[in-house]
Amino acid sequence: MFHAVILAGGGGTRLWPASRRSRPKQFLPLGGKPGETLLRATVRRLGDACGAAPPWIVTAGSQADAVRSELPELPAMHVLAEPAARNTAAAIGLAAVFVKWKDPEAIIAALPADQHVHDEAVFQSALRSALELARSRQAIVTLGIPPTRPETGYGYLEIGEEVEKGAFRVIRFVEKPDRPTAEEYLASGRFFWNAGMFFFPAVRILEEIERHLPETYRALGEIASALEEDGPEAATKIMERVYPKVPSISVDYGIMEKTSGILTVPGNFGWNDVGAWSALFDYRPVDATGNVAQGLVLAHDARGNIAAADPGVALALIGVSDLCVIQSGNAILVVPKDRAQDVREIVRLLEERKLDAYL
């Protein structure tokens, strides 16, 4: 009845030089336990909150092998390899087709593969509430994260009436606000962070796709027909042909912002989207020298830094503070924590100069 779908197709650049084309963020060992990848942590922290069925992973074709070797316990069919990256609306639709084929009554939890959660028991409890709400009301439900600061890097949800205990109507989705707006949101108490976690009956999300993204719906319909008539192998062949042509649009833009009746369940479990190196300072332990360190980091009169080095590499910091200093493979990044987002400028430079060895 309940099924987790994990969206692991991202190729983000914000954690360069650790994240590369060949190793996106979800494969980095930044999970809750030492050495644990974000993807593995995402699966582990589900516990039994989505029931006993194994989760489904939607990923890029180029990453499918990495997903399978990271999660060898999954049935082969549960790793859905997109022939082309078409963003989250298509990815969620594709997963809904496969999950509905196995379970027409399926209620799906669609979760990003590359986030951090501090309190996993609270998280699981929120998952259960959201799934139950999606089932009982046949609704689309989100998790809304009570904001703790006027963050300008996240999207927000504005909430309305409480439809039942701990469940609110979503009045609107809003994009990343500017600072004064974010401060208003924080003060108002009526805005949550949009963590990109959605819960819905499979049939319901496909109806919304039909309504708002008809091209995507047609392609998904061809895949679904092949699946029902000839099974997964035939469906995969059809997918290779039709999926690359669907519009590339996020589920937020393509569906959520256009759909009414969405509900939200607040989730106060310490959420972090690991959207930049600086995010590590929010959830990784600070060591005795006052830094967040991974690997052999030698600090002399240096505090408040995030430092990471591969095994076998010594990283020495003297008299610096509030920097991210990251060595990974053949590249090194030095950036103040409050400018960690600008790493994309370096990735752009590398792309411009065709320095593929570092991408």
Next chain:
Amino acid sequence: MFHAVILAGGGGTRLWPASRRSRPKQFLPLGGKPGETLLRATVRRLGDACGAAPPWIVTAGSQADAVRSELPELPAMHVLAEPAARNTAAAIGLAAVFVKWKDPEAIIAALPADQHVHDEAVFQSALRSALELARSRQAIVTLGIPPTRPETGYGYLEIGEEVEKGAFRVIRFVEKPDRPTAEEYLASGRFFWNAGMFFFPAVRILEEIERHLPETYRALGEIASALEEDGPEAATKIMERVYPKVPSISVDYGIMEKTSGILTVPGNFGWNDVGAWSALFDYRPVDATGNVAQGLVLAHDARGNIAAADPGVALALIGVSDLCVIQSGNAILVVPKDRAQDVREIVRLLEERKLDAYL
């Protein structure tokens, strides 16, 4: 008649992580030309200022092979390998014994192997003046660098009367001053930086060693006797036995500060002791991004940094300034330019923790 002796036995740590136990500063490619080591640059910039005789190199036993392969054109005997490091007084005495054996009238230019000189023509002219003065007056002569800033990291010479055109009496040697004192020195016009370059008749320096360092003199005497009676191989055997027992003391402390009648020739040739990473900013060209860079350095809104990376490594700087960011082999250093001297604290930490792989 004129002979250069280059002191290349240093094992300094101030350019860690590029300088290591197995590769001290003089072997780093920080010379005037791309890829040129400081040692090679020291030999090259002599030109013919010390005459046609090949220079002598005094170095540590562990570095002798590296010196020979760096300077393959030298006669084997011209690389004098100390069985133990006994500082510059002993090293200069040892060289004087060998040079005097070849040329009893020898006038020696004793020069550190790990410095930078900006204007080589002016440098050579100063060398010629100093050697000629050492010859004509049978005196010990230094090069005095007219100070350009109240530097607290150098020793100074106080000068007295001009004994002949462009040659002054040295009244005293002074150690590294504090800032107010350095400012007085700079304002007075009577103080030069002591660059550690000395010129003297071989017989004269041996007399001074006899007077001030009698233990050293006795050991050198044994080596000299073996040399004269049985040749260099026999002398080397004696050296293995007696040299490690001589006092370890610098030529500045052990001889110069105790000797009267020293003269100095001003040398305004842009001198730099390459005593820390920050020194590179004084003599290496600043690139189009406003940084001193070696290797593949990508700068985004980052200026005034010194950045170095091995071939094949990309170093990305975003939004930082006035830092030294140095990757070399298995180690990385990040330190503000004005604290570059503190790198010794990291070396101390590595030693304490017996992390020999990084030393």
